[in-house]
Amino acid sequence: DTIFVGKDRAYNRRFQQMCGHYLVEPVACTPASGWEKGQVENQVGVIRRRLFVPRPRFRNYAELNAWLEDRCVAWAKAHPHPELPGQTVWEVFEAERPSLVPYVGPFDGFHAVPASVSKTCLVRFDNNRYSVEAKAVGRPVEIRAYAERVEFWQDGQIVGQHTRAFGRNKAVYDPLHYIPVLARKPGALRNGAPFKEWDLPSAMRRVQRKLGRVPNGDRQMVEILGAVLIDGLDAVEAACAEALTEGVHSADVILNILARRREPAPPLTIATPDALRLACEPVADCGRYDSLRRPDHGKIAGAGRDGPAEALRDEGSL
16 A cells, blocks of 8 residues: 555555465565566566467456466476476476465455445446345445455345446346335336346246236235245246146245245154064053042041031031
């Protein structure tokens, strides 16, 4: 972040975290002393001319990195080592591999900036707008911008994730972010911007067409879409397909199918080992409790046949 005299620097926090992840100690160059990094720049130029002329084209960074790795390995296997004659660069690398520090995985490198969420569940970043979950409206979020994707965090949880859009004034929607809003405005399912290009699975799309012909069909479809947040898109698609197979398409039937599938499976019957079987199994006989009673239980001493009645009369005369 700050350049001091000579090679002293104050590096930013994310750069220091990356160096700590890869166990690298950065060494800065002296200001206005370009000759100190000439060797590095020359090597970059050599690689650029060797691998990127003519300029290749790729669909994404993953494809570029895979191609670049293959080209680098092929070059290392085909060229001799500059200091160890008789061996290729790849052979020397393989010999040194056991002594290298184990690779712990890629560094989670992103550019973090705070942002606010609009009333339409949109966050502006880099001249484009991205949707987030409806619960994030009115509270700040942290944007984590990667090379290929953009994540939005709030209270330690991801409330939105999109493929990064390049250009200007683009709106990137995730229709699932707006399902809670549809509960209040089901009519937006037909003409709302987040849902215009929503490509639903085939069974759900058929259910939506059928519900579009019945009264209150939009609200029923919103109830079905709400189950996606709980059961997932695949489970709702399977439930819609099962309902269509039975010739029905109402929300009550589809939600009932999902509820039945959520129920836990019945417990398995465990076979009792022979060593644990009872030699004499108990028999349910409530009459055995009579044997616990004393022969004179419930009788008043000295009372005959009418003893209880006489005892009560005597008690009343006291």
